[in-house]
Amino acid sequence: MIRFDDVTKVYPGSKHPALNSVSIEVGKGEFLFLVGASGSGKSTFLRLALREEKATKGVVRVSGKDVAKLSSWKVPHLRRTIGAVFQDFRLLPNKTVFENVAFALQVIGKPRHAIAHTVPEVLELVGLAGKEQRFPHELSGGEQQRVAIARAFVNRPAILLADEPTGNLDPNTSVGIMRLLDRINKTGTTIVMATHDHEIVNQMRKRVIELENGNMLRDEVSGVYGYSR
Ligand SMILES: Nc1ncnc2c1ncn2[C@@H]1O[C@H](COP(=O)(O)OP(=O)(O)OP(=O)(O)O)[C@@H](O)[C@H]1O
Numbered sequence: 001m002i003r004f005d006d007v008t009k010v011y012p013g014s015k016h017p018a019l020n021s022v023s024i025e026v027g028k029g030e031f032l033f034l035v036g037a038s039g040s041g042k043s044t045f046l047r048l049a050l051r052e053e054k055a056t057k058g059v060v061r062v063s064g065k066d067v068a069k070l071s072s073w074k075v076p077h078l079r080r081t082i083g084a085v086f087q088d089f090r091l092l093p094n095k096t097v098f099e100n101v102a103f104a105l106q107v108i109g110k111p112r113h114a115i116a117h118t119v120p121e122v123l124e125l126v127g128l129a130g131k132e133q134r135f136p137h138e139l140s141g142g143e144q145q146r147v148a149i150a151r152a153f154v155n156r157p158a159i160l161l162a163d164e165p166t167g168n169l170d171p172n173t174s175v176g177i178m179r180l181l182d183r184i185n186k187t188g189t190t191i192v193m194a195t196h197d198h199e200i201v202n203q204m205r206k207r208v209i210e211l212e213n214g215n216m217l218r219d220e221v222s223g224v225y226g227y228s229r
Pocket residue numbers: 011012014017018036037038039040041042043044045194
C-alpha cells in the first residue's frame with residue numbers, strides 16, 4: 001500500500017535531513033504506529049505519502065504508484081484514496097457535523113441522494129448518530145475528532161493517515177478514538193498513525209516504527225514504546 005525506498009527529505013534551507021534513507025513497506029490492512037521524539041520525522045513521512053512534500057531522494061509509492069511521477073492533476077485522485085486525520089481536527093467551524101462529512105463527498109461530485117444515505121451511515125459508525133445538526137463548537141474534543149474521522153473515512157479510502165489524532169484528548173477519550181481506529185482498520189483499511197502516546201502504543205500492540213532525527217531506529221511487529229527511552 002505504502003512503500004518508501006531509501007527516501008530522504010531535506011527541507012529547503014535545512015542542513016539536516018528530516019528523513020534520512022528510510023525504507024518502509026506498509027501492507028494492505030496493516031496498522032502501523034510511527035513513534036519518536038518531536039522533530040524525528042513522523043509528520044514528514046505522512047506528508048510525503050500524501051505528496052504534500054516531495055522526496056529529495058528515493059521513491060515513495062502509494063498503491064504501487066510512484067507519487068513523484070503523478071501529474072499534478074492526478075494528485076487529487078491520490079488524496080482521495082488516502083484519508084487524513086490531524087491533532088487539531090480541522091473541521092469547518094460554520095458547517096454542521098452532517099455538512100462537514102458531506103463536504104468530503106460533495107467535492108468529489110457524489111450525487112445528493114448518495115450523500116444523504118452515506119453520511120448518516122458513517123456517523124453511526126463513529127458513534128455520532130443524533131448529533132448531525134450540531135456545530136463543531138457544540139461538541140467535545142473527542143466528538144470533534146470522531147467527525148474528522150468520519151469525514152476521512154466516508155469515502156472508504158484504502159489508507160488512513162493519522163497525525164497525533166489523540167494529541168489534544170484526555171486518556172479516556174483517546175481510548176475511544178483508538179477503538180474506533182481499530183474498528184476501521186478491521187474493515188481492511190491500512191492505518192499509519194504518528195503518535196507520542198506511550199500508553200496507547202503499549203496497549204494496542206501493533207507494528208511500531210521508531211524514528212530518531214530522521215533515521216529509522218527500529219521496526220517491530222508487535223511493538224511497544226517504553227517510557228525508559
Ligand atoms: N516545512 C518545513 N521546513 C523546514 N523544516 C521542516 C519543515 N517541516 C519540518 N521540518 C523539520 O524537519 C524535521 C522533522 O519534522 P517533522 O514535523 O516531520 O517531525 P515530527 O516527528 O512529526 O515532530 P512532531 O512530533 O513535533 O510533530 C524537524 O527538524 C523539523 O524542524
